[in-house]
Amino acid sequence: MARNVEAYSALRELPVDFLAGFCLACAERGSGVFTALARPADSEWFSYALDTAWKVPTGQFDEDDLIEILEEFETNIGAMDADDPGSKRFSITQSAVLAVNAIAVYMNPNPARAEMSGQTLETILGSFDFKLGGSSVTVIRAGEDEAVGHLQQLEQDAQNSFIESVRALIRDQEGSSLGEDFLENLRESCAPIRDEIRAAAESVAELADWYQE
Template sequence: MFATLADPEDAEWFAHVLEAAWKAPLGEVDEGELMEILEDFEARTGAVDADDPGSKGFSVVQSAMLGVSAIAVYLNPSPARAEMSGQTLQTILGSFEFKLGGSEFTITPNGEKEEVGRLQKLERDAQKSFMETVHSLTGDQEDGRLDREFLEGLRETCVAVRDEIKEATMAVADLSGWDQE
């Protein structure tokens, strides 16, 4: 999502952020570099207007925050912060669903379960599968058995979902006129 919406220089920076987030559990990135990424993110996003959930700036900052949050959670494990990242992605995807669906509101009667959009369901299912795979390898151990081969395989399972979200991001950008910004 970020790489699709951001300028090429920022997309390159974000590729580095994601690479560091994937390498961190293997101990291949030192804590100082991870802290620099967090500080750099703060500096990069400080001046971005990201208050409007329907704006390009909002989607850019929030999607970058997902990668940065992975690093923050690695440095300071917090289930609440990890869950908040999932909710952030659900919010972004929900706004995309709204735009792709013609920006029509639907009212859910009191007591009925709110319908989840296709992108949100796709992400929830992928997240559930991801967590089940990690848990099957690590069990309830404090010190899991994550190695490069496992993480690369896990990363590969994310490609199809990433590609679908990228397609939706491009469609939303087109519908919103963001490619003109």
Template structure:
């Protein structure tokens, strides 16, 4: 599974306050997974946590509220069987964890921790591409690039687009340029991919029988 290594390397050169925003964009796109798979009560709480995470970079949330979300996430997910990477529970927890990781990176900016968001969603979407492709193993000859499935490519494209927009802001404004307009525009731009991921997740659930669980 070919990863977006150039994008992850570029995170080390981003202004620190954009690291959490990189995570937020992945979390928004990936929220299509838990929206399709989670139980109603969990789904509502995960969405609430994501909304809070988007408000954090604007200074609209107290740190105590963020810590409470981190603790509540542990309580919410401890009863979900997420040990098997091929399971429904794994996909739910990993996609919901993206919002939690965005909060953690906001509180303690770290490029390696930010990379974890992208890597996590690539893993989940790559497994969906594999299932939707009939679970057929594709052999890659030496010197050839590994194929990237459609869903995983959507995430990589989203990451690359985000990095391009940040570079433009820094170049044109000479500062971070992180404000409400940027965040709202970024979140809106994630919506089509989020919806496509949700539809694909529903197809995976039907294909492998998760919709019967």
């Protein structure tokens, strides 16, 4: 599975505030996985966690709320047995990790932790691409580039677009930190891919009989 290594390398060059923005965008796009597959009660928690994560960079949060989100994650979602990357539980757990990690990266900016969000979502989407493609293994010959599926390519393109938008802000001297307008536009831009990912997750669930679990 070919990873978006150039984007992850670029994270180390961005102002640290934008690392949280990268993670928030991954979480928003990946939220389609959680809402498609999780129980309604867990989806309610996730929506609250994700909305709170988007408020953190603007200072609209209470530390007690963040602690509650982390505790809820550890107790309910994080406690799932989700070792199989091709399982429903893995997809649910890892999509929840994206929201939690966005909060963690804002509180303690770290390029490696930000990269984890991108890698996590690529893993989920690569698995979906594999299942939707008939679960057939493609042999890569020496010298050939490893194929990237449709969903994973969408994610890589979105990550690259984020990197370029931040570089443009810096180049035009329009800001070096996350602002409310930037965040609002960023979240809105994630919606089409989020919705496509959700539809793909529903298709995968039907193919794998996950709705019977």
